[in-house]
Amino acid sequence: MSDIVTVTLPDGSQKEAPRGTRVADFVREKIGAGLAKAAYVARLDGEPVDLSRPLDRDVRLEVVTTRNPEALTVARHDAAHVMASVVQKLYPGTQVTIGPSIEDGFYYDFARENPFTPEDLERIEKGTNEAIALDQPFLREEVSMAEALALFERLGEGYKVEIVKDIAARGAKTLTLYRHGDWVDFCLGPHGPSTGRIGVVKLTSVAGAYWRGDPKNPMLQRIYGTSFFSKKELDEWATRLEEARKRDHRKLGPALGLFTFHPYAPGAAFWLDKGTTLYHLLGDAMRRLTRKNGYLEVKTPLLFNKKLWETSGHWGKYRENMFLVVDSETDEKLPLEDRCTQSLKPMNCPSHHLLYAMQKRSYRELPIRYHTQDVLHRNEASGTLSGLTRVRQFQQDDAHIYLAESQIVEEVRSLVRQIDVVYKAMGLSYTAKFSTRPEVKLGDDATWDRAEAALKGALDAVGLPYEVKPGEGAFYGPKIDFDVTDSIGRKWQLATIQLDYLAPERFDLTYVGDDNAEHRPVVIHRAIYGSFERFLAILTEHFAGAFPLWLAPVQxxxxxxxxxxxxxxxxxxxxxxxxxxxxxxxxxxxxxxxxxxxxxxxxxxxxxxxxxxxxxxxxxxxxxxxxxxxxxxxxxxxxxxxxxxxxxxx
RNA sequence: GCCGACAUAGCUCAGCUGGUAGAGCAACUGAUUCGUAAUCAGUAGGUCCCCAGUUCAAUUCUGGGUGUCGGCUCCA
Missing domain, CATH: 3.40.50.800 (Anticodon-binding domain)
Structure with a gap:
């Protein structure tokens, strides 16, 4: 084996170095001091690594500098480590769990008796920035699972022990530890060269979070924060936050006379005259669009006997989200649950299925498209309500399309075009996500093959770029979701096109084909605005309340x-x-x-x-x-x- | 629902460690009749979120509730 390794750089050039040279040294000596100074981490054959890693083979090397967003993600993870070390110093007895980088920052979950107060947060933030200033190097070390287990058991880190055991159970033989100063955590890495390179840390909030996201588990104390390489970038971030705050629909809505809320009806908006105008303008526009595309607008009952929900399956899985209604003619001695024989509808689909099934259908009628803008109620947990984006009463620009499998491509193509028209009109850019069959699913592979091919074919035909999400489809069919980006760069999931093979089974929907035999139609669920409430919240923030002329409540x-x-x-x-x-x-x-x-x-x-x-x-x-x-x-x-x-x- | 914070005039906010509340804007009245982002003066406006408790006395302290906000879970 030669003592020299060949390193290929992104521009294709090759340089040689003694085997075992650290990446950092290689960059400084063979490329340049400037790059070495800006470097944060590196990629060897595409794999993210620390700068301290040795060049032990012929590799492709990419240097990730602080100008690369990837470096900021790593730095924020570094910041989470440093913050955790400070917390353990300031609050002995606090156990650490996990602390990843997230979009716009990082968090770290701690296990401790008492929650952190805002004063604690200030203290921790100050301590974190001081620890950063100490500029301690991040040191990487590989240990056996047994050593790791012994280490965290000795430190009394129960949660860490649990994670180590999980990792061991998945067959890992070694674990990587990262140290800075006298603090140690295990972590896949990579990390930056030293704490001093992290920049400025700002802690934003504390919140409870369930261990592993499961409400049955203990509640941990999560500290959210963010970091930037420079004070200037931190200030820009604060300015962006301020801009978003000014656009907040919860402030603008009442100020512009669009809507308001009252404590007597949490999660249900009062639409003021101007907001009602907007609501109707959007609704009427959607009516025109659907009518042009062959939809029939229908209204169905708001209150239904529970038998409908038993048929649809909602009674079993969705009941706690439904507003149940007592039937006063039932026996008063019965338990309350038995007297609740009705429910406000939380969605339109089951009632559309009933409409479809009320007559014998011919293949000549298909596709049958029902559009409904009725009021829906969902009993969302009180803690989740938020402005217009998360409410208990709302209306969707809902529609269900009943069609033969052979008609899917053409129908989806039309839908994608309609979505394009609406979002372009709003100046919202968007991307599509295509979710394919999950592991637990209904129906045979041949059907899924056809369904996925139909959706994909329609996306390709329209020339829309999309990201494939393997396994993320609903168990009853594949789907396309649309993410829009608003004027200040935030993403929202809005439109959805879902193929449903289950509902036609449950409701025994059929049509008579040209062979005079009965066939199962397929159902497409679609919404473009999603809900009027959420869409108006997004539009209000997107336009900062300055609606385009055609939508402006007062022109x-x-x-x-x-x-x-x-x-x-x-x-x-x-x-x-x-x-x-x-x-x-x-x-x-x-x-x-x-x-x-x-x-x-x-x-x-x-x-x-x-x-x-x-x-x-x-x-x-x-x-x-x-x-x-x-x-x-x-x-x-x-x-x-x-x-x-x-x-x-x- | 769970964790934490918050709740004072229509809005934005003041109100040291308990002694029943104030500003600016908005509203109303009057004056002004004016050319592209704020005319002047005056008046009125509050069960200090609700219910208990402690206290001679509670907007202030304690407990319970409600709502909102930031998260978790969930999701259009």
């Missing part, structure tokens, strides 16, 4: 320069209203500047100024939200402008 506000011009202003408002535009008139005795400011704060798309000039010209001077002055124009020209710019995009 124009007519403001007078003084009350001498009230008559013409009223005529202008009346004319715009007659054209179907949503208009307000501000003829208070405020100064023009104040009226404009008020209209801006309400995020109204057009402020229409009416004064001396306009009265003479029988015109208006519109000003766009944001400040652009369109100068004086004839009233009819403005009507035309609104008509053109305010057209509904779908």
């Amino acid at each position: 124009a506000r007519v403001v007078t320069v003084s009350d001498r011009f009230n008559d013409w202003a009223a005529e202008v408002a009346a004319r715009l209203e007659a054209e179907g535009f949503r208009v307000e008139l501000d003829h208070t005795s405020e100064k023009l500047g104040a009226k404009i400011r008020d209209a801006q704060l309400q995020k109204i798309p057009f402020t229409v100024v009416v004064g001396e000039k306009e009265v003479e010209a029988r015109g208006v001077s519109p000003r766009r939200r944001g400040g652009e002055d369109l100068k004086t124009m004839p009233l009819e020209a403005f009507v035309e402008l609104l008509r053109k710019e305010g057209a509904t995009p779908y």
